[in-house]
Amino acid sequence: MLRVIMNALRTGVVTTRYPAELSVPPDRFRGAPVLRPGSSLPPPAVCPAGALSERHDAGRRRHVALDLARCVFCGRCAEDPWSGAVAMGRDFELAARCRDDLRIEVAADDVTVPAAGPAPDADVEAARASSEIHRVLGRSLHLRHLDAGSCNACDWELTALLNPVYDVRRLGIDFVASPRHADGVVVTGPVTRNLETAVRRTVEAIPDPRVVIAVGACAASGGIVGEGYASAGGVDRVLPVDVYIPGCPPRPEAIIFGILVAVGRLDARRPPREG
Amino acid sequence: MADLTLIDALRAVANGSVDADVGPRPSDVTVHLGRTGDLPAAVAVLIGPHSMALATVVATDETAMPDGDLKVRYVFESTVPGAPDQFVTLLISVDAVHPEVPSLTTMVPAANWHEREMQDLFGIVPVGHPDPRPLVVHDGWPQGVFPLRKAFDGSRRVPVEPAEEFPHLIAEGEGVFEIPVGPIHAGIIEPGHFRFTSVGETVLHLDARLFYTHRGLEKRMEGLSPLDAFYVAERICGVCSVAHGLGYCEALEQIASVDAPPRARLIRSIALELERLYNHIGDVGNVCAGASFHYGSATGMRLKERLQQMNERLAGNRFLRGLVVPGGVRLDLSDDLLAVLAATLKDTLAGLNGLMRHIETNPSVVDRLDDTGVLQHQVAVDLAVAGVAARASGVDRDARRDHPHGAFASPEPPALHVVTVSEGDAMARMTVRALEARESIRLVGEFVRRLKPGPLQVALAEPLPGGRIGIATIESARGEAVHWLRTDAGGRVDRYHLRSPSYHNWPAVALAAESAIVPDFPLVNKSFELCYSCTDR
Numbered sequence: 117m118l119r120v121i122m123n124a125l126r127t128g129v130v131t132t133r134y135p136a137e138l139s140v141p142p143d144r145f146r147g148a149p150v151l152r153p154g155s156s157l158p159p160p161a162v163c164p165a166g167a168l169s170e171r172h173d174a175g176r177r178r179h180v181a182l183d184l185a186r187c188v189f190c191g192r193c194a195e196d197p198w199s200g201a202v203a204m205g206r207d208f209e210l211a212a213r214c215r216d217d218l219r220i221e222v223a224a225d226d227v228t229v230p231a232a233g234p235a236p237d238a239d240v241e242a243a244r245a246s247s248e249i250h251r252v253l254g255r256s257l258h259l260r261h262l263d264a265g266s267c268n269a270c271d272w273e274l275t276a277l278l279n280p281v282y283d284v285r286r287l288g289i290d291f292v293a294s295p296r297h298a299d300g301v302v303v304t305g306p307v308t309r310n311l312e313t314a315v316r317r318t319v320e321a322i323p324d325p326r327v328v329i330a331v332g333a334c335a336a337s338g339g340i341v342g343e344g345y346a347s348a349g350g351v352d353r354v355l356p357v358d359v360y361i362p363g364c365p366p367r368p369e370a371i372i373f374g375i376l377v378a379v380g381r382l383d384a385r386r387p388p389r390e391g
Numbered sequence: 392m393a394d395l396t397l398i399d400a401l402r403a404v405a406n407g408s409v410d411a412d413v414g415p416r417p418s419d420v421t422v423h424l425g426r427t428g429d430l431p432a433a434v435a436v437l438i439g440p441h442s443m444a445l446a447t448v449v450a451t452d453e454t455a456m457p458d459g460d461l462k463v464r465y466v467f468e469s470t471v472p473g474a475p476d477q478f479v480t481l482l483i484s485v486d487a488v489h490p491e492v493p494s495l496t497t498m499v500p501a502a503n504w505h506e507r508e509m510q511d512l513f514g515i516v517p518v519g520h521p522d523p524r525p526l527v528v529h530d531g532w533p534q535g536v537f538p539l540r541k542a543f544d545g546s547r548r549v550p551v552e553p554a555e556e557f558p559h560l561i562a563e564g565e566g567v568f569e570i571p572v573g574p575i576h577a578g579i580i581e582p583g584h585f586r587f588t589s590v591g592e593t594v595l596h597l598d599a600r601l602f603y604t605h606r607g608l609e610k611r612m613e614g615l616s617p618l619d620a621f622y623v624a625e626r627i628c629g630v631c632s633v634a635h636g637l638g639y640c641e642a643l644e645q646i647a648s649v650d651a652p653p654r655a656r657l658i659r660s661i662a663l664e665l666e667r668l669y670n671h672i673g674d675v676g677n678v679c680a681g682a683s684f685h686y687g688s689a690t691g692m693r694l695k696e697r698l699q700q701m702n703e704r705l706a707g708n709r710f711l712r713g714l715v716v717p718g719g720v721r722l723d724l725s726d727d728l729l730a731v732l733a734a735t736l737k738d739t740l741a742g743l744n745g746l747m748r749h750i751e752t753n754p755s756v757v758d759r760l761d762d763t764g765v766l767q768h769q770v771a772v773d774l775a776v777a778g779v780a781a782r783a784s785g786v787d788r789d790a791r792r793d794h795p796h797g798a799f800a801s802p803e804p805p806a807l808h809v810v811t812v813s814e815g816d817a818m819a820r821m822t823v824r825a826l827e828a829r830e831s832i833r834l835v836g837e838f839v840r841r842l843k844p845g846p847l848q849v850a851l852a853e854p855l856p857g858g859r860i861g862i863a864t865i866e867s868a869r870g871e872a873v874h875w876l877r878t879d880a881g882g883r884v885d886r887y888h889l890r891s892p893s894y895h896n897w898p899a900v901a902l903a904a905e906s907a908i909v910p911d912f913p914l915v916n917k918s919f920e921l922c923y924s925c926t927d928r
Binding site: 188191279305 | 760
């Protein structure tokens with residue numbers, strides 16, 4: 117016993133100070149892809165998850181859009197021959213309250229970045245929900261994890277939130293065993309057919325007001341799984357979602373960011389838009 | 392070419408025609424049985440005198456081909472340590488209108504789930520199966536709809552219908568009661584339903600219902616370019632990302648007749664060992680959590696976190712996604728990163744040794760693990776159990792040696808020490824994990840020493856060759872995974888099937904739990920540490 121205590125003391129404090137201090141991911145980390153307006157943007161077929169799309173406007177200009185909710189951060193669109201047009205950025209704080217906030221569109225031959233943000237009504241609604249949650253729940257949040265058919269990568273990152281390095285309990289966040297004890301739910305996976313009933317029942321068992329946080333590409337949009345005979349193609353096909361956290365999987369700090377956005381302690385990511 | 396004795400023996404027991412071919416790989420044999428009724432006799436030859444075990448079963452819908460049949464391939468492999476790397480495939484044609492095959496389950500218990508899966512997804516009925524309940528599809532799945540048939544459009548949702556309770560074995564008697572657990576569990580774990588039948592704390596019977604995370608990924612990959620489908624294969628399972636990505640790539644590279652360059656093979660094997668390492672060390676910590684030894688679980692989590700942070704530096708992803716790609720690897724290991732790797736592994740080894748000392752000298756932990764959740768050697772053999780669970784029950788199998796892949800498939804592969812112990816309990820599984828983690832650290836050092844400058848990738852030209860089969864076997868952290876891939880006439884994915892190690896191991900968990908008490912189930916389960924997602928797909 118004494119040896120255990122001695123060892124624990126020798127190890128010291130390993131806990132990160134995120135979000136009070138900035139977290140800088142390593143050089144190779146693949147965060148949000150940055151599309152450079154120009155003619156050599158990749159065709160949609162490059163993306164294995166279907167996150168890229170294109171359209172031609174009235175002036176026959178090609179627009180390429182990236183849906184961060186679908187992106188699996190594989191880096192394929194930033195490989196040759198498109199490496200000049202797309203770069204994998206290192207931004208990981210991507211959580212948003214609106215699915216549309218995760219859409220980035222650029223014109224292929226122009227530098228303008230058209231607005232792709234939500235309608236003003238949605239902004240008002242999101243702010244109202246945020247303040248209501250904040251009022252009722254205060255700054256603390258007890259969450260239930262709900263695996264809706266994930267590959268387990270997002271689940272293991274949620275587990276990592278409880279390890280000595282991220283230790284989210286220091287932020288008043290904890291994971292509880294029963295939905296009855298929870299203020300909200302973190303959902304991973306695209307909602308499989310075999311889990312749809314269990315997902316609905318679990319969320320219904322959580323008292324109102326409750327937050328629903330979709331963690332990772334599958335939960336946020338169906339991701340690489342998409343919609344199919346066994347998959348609903350994302351949590352919002354089954355239930356209303358309050359916060360979307362992109363990533364495949366999102367790193368633990370990206371999940372912390374998203375949870376803090378959900379309780380209104382941090383501001384969500386907003387897409388860049390025209391002045 | 393395969394032993395002629397084997398083919399002669401198969402001819403001797405069959406009443407119908409027996410055609411033998413080389414393939415899928417040059418060292419393999421495929422034997423086409425003219426009559427499905429000959430299957431049990433042929434299988435008896437393989438599992439009896441030739442000491443083979445079932446590696447995988449792959450059903451395919453070939454109704455668009457000239458003979459218009461469904462086909463089933465039963466793939467066997469040798470269980471003799473040191474036997475050549477060979478798969479023997481028994482191939483039968485099944486009439487699409489009355490699809491029936493003789494069930495092998497009573498003779499080969501490992502065939503149980505394969506046959507039930509084939510019934511659910513292809514409508515191929517295993518006649519004489521002792522337990523033909525649905526396995527993969529739940530909740531009012533429509534009758535007569537088979538999602539892996541080619542005529543089925545897999546891109547649309549099939550609505551959930553109200554369903555009756557999960558059909559399971561019901562025991563009656565004084566003091567017998569049922570405990571339903573899951574699919575949603577009281578922790579951050581994957582979904583599965585466990586129905587315990589118990590008397591007091593003693594488990595009489597455990598029925599596990601899985602496939603909650605069945606996403607239809609094999610159907611999802613059909614029709615894609617094999618280079619696009621890779622990204623799906625890499626995402627079948629989070630903690631097996633390297634293993635499954637690599638297995639898919641090796642199967643695809645066989646089809647394309649290309650070899651990954653030597654440097655790429657070494658980097659692939661480094662990644663595979665790093666995946667094993669973070670899993671094994673995390674699992675040692677999780678077993679401590681199951682035994683209420685919190686210092687151990689916190690230390691395991693801390694060591695695992697350090698390894699995953701290193702993964703992110705090496706590959707840009709904490710699960711090492713985006714390192715292995717078809718044809719080689721996408722990223723090189725620079726000298727700076729190799730220095731990070733060496734330093735991290737040195738600290739990890741010290742940390743692991745310290746943790747194991749604390750566990751082994753702590754009677755309250757050892758007492759929980761000793762004799763808990765015993766998997767008998769013969770059960771492990773019968774169920775073709777893989778990986779740590781098999782080696783902890785004295786089964787000397789490791790795909791890195793038995794089916795060399797990555798750097799083990801190079802001309803002078805490094806020696807591999809395959810760890811086996813015989814007790815078969817939770818302590819044995821933890822011991823094997825700790826020893827294998829040390830072996831992984833040693834192997835990474837060996838692979839790094841062998842790195843020489845050279846190319847990282849060979850190009851795979853599209854379209855890929857049509858109508859070819861690739862088969863690859865990878866020793867993942869959980870055990871042997873068998874990947875089977877075939878291209879269609881246009882070189883796109885016609886059928887991909889993954890038999891994960893967890894697929895063969897889950898039935899063993901239920902049996903091991905029956906030797907334990909209900910409160911020990913979490914510990915037994917953690918000591919096996921299986922994936923739901925790569926079982927369910």
